[in-house]
Amino acid sequence: MSVNAIQFLLIVLLSGFRALDQYSTQLFPFQHALMCWLVGIILGDPATGLIVGGTIQLMSMGALGLGGSSAPDYGMAGMVATVLACITGTGDVSVGLAVGVAVAMLYVQLDVLFKVYNSWVFSVVRKHAVAREYNKMLRSFFLSHLYLFLQGALPMALVLAFGQPVIDAILGFMPAWFTTGLNVAAGMLPITGFAMLLTFMPVNKFYAFLILGYVLSAYLKLPVLAIALLGAVVAVEYFQLKSNTTTAVAANGAAQNGDELEDE
Amino acid sequence: MSNFFKPADFKDFDEAPIPQPLPDGSYEPVLTKEDLKICSRRMWVMDTISYAYATQNAPCATFAAYYALRKIYGGDQDAFNTAILNQLDCVFNATPPVCGLLLGAGLALEDKGHLNGMQAENDLKIGLMGPLSGIGxxxxxxxxxxxxxxxxxxxxxxxxxxxxxxxxxxxxxxxxWRWQNYVQGYDMGAQLITGLADKISILTDAASILGLTVVGSLIYSAVAIYTPLTFTFGDVALPIQTGVLDAIFPNILSVIATVVVYRLIKKGVKLNWIILGMIVISCVCAAFGILGVAPAA
Structure with missing residues (x-):
């Protein structure tokens, strides 16, 4: 089947919105089956949309980009797969799915690029903040929204216009060292966040707790919640110990002045 | 809709009063439930969209708190500028739909202490963002x-x-629920500071201990640097990652890289250069097979 102008526009807009929604408003986060169903409805084939969407939804289990990590974009994959399955119109969804998964992998790289792009957005925002141009600052935040909308919308327009050969061409064009390199960088880049964080904290005073956290994680393999709770134990004890000492010192000082000090 | 993202009673710098400290150096809190709900909705529009490796989600938190901070600092432009830059620079990342609980609590500290409450706010955010995300x-x-x-x-x-x-x-x-979660966070934060005013520096230290413990664990668990290199002596092959590096110290490459980046930032190297450098090094090392993606366990 061929796609008419209204269908083309609706799907491109939906694809842009989905990419945006995943990071921004989260009205339908990770609800890939819903998006594929909507694409199917637009193309007049809701049944194919549901089948592709259901399959992608189940494939995507556990592929959550939590804590700033990059995960394959199964939402984009599902929509591309649905479009291809509906266009070919043979009822065979396997080709669409195969291309869809390739798209998901491709989008891991785009996600890394997006977060690097955001470093630039941040520098713009911060520049306006320093210059006290607050309205410009508030507007600059939406550069990120714009980028994500285009990241969802433009590739979808290409897929609708040229279909499957485009995907193969893009994948063939990227050299292996580049894709592997981006994957390696994705594993390494969270370091910048931690290092930045450490510059804010009293590392020289409490560096021992960095070692504690590392040992609990690296040698004892505890999950982060358990480590946080252990950290809380030390923090609570430290707080009580220190505040008792302060109270005692205050009590001594008060006693010298001949005042009574009651316990709180 | 006009006051869905912006308070109806918003005053510009020249109309707003300059806040005056109370005798004990703190300030009269000014934020209302409506102001906090606006923070929640603004956070919803941003969610995690400004995520960058350096500051993570701090810009989103800044966008959310903008009108709340304007109200807190009123006509005091210098104090507001300090506060907004602090929000931008204080690394923050927590599960977006629930992070209003923590950011609301932080705003409670700033609403009461103004610039003096800022360090405690930062430490609270950094110290609790890991645990909150774990649950969230x-x-x-x-x-x-x-x-x-x-x-x-x-x-x-x-x-x-x-x-x-x-x-x-x-x-x-x-x-x-998330469209109003700053309200609950603010109430928790307000309770936290009542009766703790003198102990705020101890609280700051305690929060730092918690924060550093979590960061220490993340350096191991959230960073992945892997080398596929293998030494070969005749028939004996010794994989460097599992046979040498992990035997000395698990994920030693992550620790070394963290120390190097920390020193670079301290020396004032721009973060964007560090990030770009990492990507270049990754691509070069990947091309020569020095670094790679770890095989799934």
């Missing part, structure tokens, strides 16, 4: 996605959209 990720993402997602997926494969609609309905309830 499970209850907001992992559990619903696993349970509702599999129901929706299975039913859809059989051509039935009911599972999709069920998930949608439950998620809308979460959205309704």
């Amino acid at each position: 990720d499970v209850f907001i993402w992992v559990l619903p996605l696993t349970i509702l997602g599999s129901i929706a997926g299975y039913m859809a494969m059989e051509g039935n959209p009911v599972g999709i609609l069920l998930w949608l309905a439950i998620w809308m309830a979460v959205l309704a």
Whole structure:
């Protein structure tokens, strides 16, 4: 089947919105089956949309980009797969799915690029903040929204216009060292966040707790919640110990002045 | 809609009063429930969209708190500028739908202490963002996605959209809650500071201990640097990663890289250059097979 102008526009807009929604408003986060169903409805084939969407939804289990990590974009994959399955119109969804998964992998790289792009957005925002141009600052935040909308919308327009050969061409064009390199960088880049964080904290005073956290994680393999709770134990004890000492010192000082000090 | 994202009683710098400290050096809190709900909604528009490796989600938190901070500092432009830059620079990342609890608590500290409450606010945010995300990720993402997602997926494969609609309905309830979660966070933060005013520096240290413990663990668990290199002596092959490096110290490359980046930042090297450098080094090392992607365990 061929796609008419209204269908083309609706799907491109939906694809842009989905990419945006995943990071921004989260009205339908990770609800890939819903998006594929909507694409199917637009193309007049809701049944194919549901089948592709259901399959992608189940494939995507556990592929959550939590804590700033990059995960394959199964939402984009599902929509591309649905479009291809509906266009070919043979009822065979396997080709669409195969291309869809390739798209998901491709989008891991785009996600890394997006977060690097955001470093630039941040520098713009911060520049306006320093210059006290607050309205410009508030507007600059939406550069990120714009980028994500285009990241969802433009590739979808290409897929609708040229279909499957485009995907193969893009994948063939990227050299292996580049894709592997981006994957390696994705594993390494969270370091910048931690290092930045450490510059804010009293590392020289409490560096021992960095070692504690590392040992609990690296040698004892505890999950982060358990480590946080252990950290809380030390923090609570430290707080009580220190505040008792302060109270005692205050009590001594008060006693010298001949005042009574009651316990709180 | 006009006061959905912006307070109806917003005053510009020249109309707003300059806040005066109370005798004990703190300030009269000014934020209302409506102001905090606006923070929640602004956070919803941003969510995690400004995520960059350096400051993570701090810009989103800044965008959310903008009008609350304007109200706190009123006509004091210098103090507001310090506060807004602090928000931008203080690394923050927590599960977005629940992070209002923590950011609201932080605003309570700043509402009461103004610039003096800022360090405690930063430490509170950094110290608790890990634990909050640990709980939030499970209850907001992992559990619903696993349970509702599999129901929706299975039913859809059989051509039935009911599972999709069920998930949608439950998620809308979460959205309704998150549109006001700064209010609950603020109340918790206000309780925290009552009676703790003298002990705020001890509290700051305690929060730093918690924060550093969590960061220490993340350097191991959230960073992945892997080398596929292998030494070969005749028939004996010794993989460097598992045979040498991990034997000295697990993930030693992550620790070294963290120390190097920390020193570079301290020396004033721009973060964007560090990030770019990392990508270049990664690509070069990947091309020569020095670094690679670890095989799945």
